[in-house]
Amino acid sequence: DAMVIQNPRYQVTQFGKPVTLSCSQTLNHNVMYWYQQKSSQAPKLLFHYYDKDFNNEADTPDNFQSRRPNTSFCFLDIRSPGLGDAAMYLCATSRAGEGRDTQYFGPGTRLTVL
Amino acid sequence: ILNVEQSPQSLHVQEGDSTNFTCSFPSSNFYALHWYRWETAKSPEALFVMTLNGDEKKKGRISATLNTKEGYSYLYIKGSQPEDSATYLCAFRITGNQFYFGTGTSLTVIP
Numbered sequence: 001d002a003m004v005i006q007n008p009r010y011q012v013t014q015f016g017k018p019v020t021l022s023c024s025q026t027l028n029h030n031v032m033y034w035y036q037q038k039s040s041q042a043p044k045l046l047f048h049y050y051d052k053d054f055n056n057e058a059d060t061p062d063n064f065q066s067r068r069p070n071t072s073f074c075f076l077d078i079r080s081p082g083l084g085d086a087a088m089y090l091c092a093t094s095r096a097g098e099g100r101d102t103q104y105f106g107p108g109t110r111l112t113v114l
Numbered sequence: 115i116l117n118v119e120q121s122p123q124s125l126h127v128q129e130g131d132s133t134n135f136t137c138s139f140p141s142s143n144f145y146a147l148h149w150y151r152w153e154t155a156k157s158p159e160a161l162f163v164m165t166l167n168g169d170e171k172k173k174g175r176i177s178a179t180l181n182t183k184e185g186y187s188y189l190y191i192k193g194s195q196p197e198d199s200a201t202y203l204c205a206f207r208i209t210g211n212q213f214y215f216g217t218g219t220s221l222t223v224i225p
Contacts, residue, residue, distance in 0.1 A: 045214075
């Protein structure tokens with residue numbers, strides 16, 4: 001089935017050690033999003049790609065970067081993870097204009113920072 | 115940052131009960147309101163996209179209404195079943211691919 005895949009599902013890293021989370025999709029959607037959800041909080045949009053155009057939310061820390069080498073893949077890089085970056089990271093995709101941009105989500109990667 | 119509020123935060127109901135919860139959002143710059151269901155260990159799943167004031171959507175036993183003028187949406191579940199247990203998220207959309215989520219309502223249906 002077409003879907004959004006996130007790897008790994010669980011990631012443990014050390015304080016300050018760079019980590020990369022990956023997302024892939026078989027839906028051929030042109031928009032991809034990264035959200036951060038901390039415990040008991042709402043998912044917060046970090047950034048999104050509209051095709052190759054990168055759109056960063058104003059309050060996303062510089063510590064977070066993203067790459068989209070092709071339509072199917074998108075990566076979230078955390079350059080120097082801090083304890084406060086422990087969270088669930090959700091990737092989502094949509095086709096611009098379709099269903100008012102209904103988003104299709106992956107299962108998330110839960111990041112632990114030691 | 116736009117404030118989207120969901121209430122109640124959590125809910126326990128008996129199997130067969132009907133229930134409803136609320137999503138409140140700013141009444142300006144409205145583009146769409148999305149509802150998602152998120153079961154534990156699974157991906158959030160889209161339920162409804164609502165765009166017009168007065169919209170009503172239905173999917174099986176689940177329905178939703180929208181009031182954009184006063185900034186709220188209700189989600190109703192008729193005859194709750196254990197498989198309805200999940201977190202229900204709403205997301206307020208303004209233009210420019212910007213989505214603002216609520217913290218969700220966690221529903222537990224007790225058999």
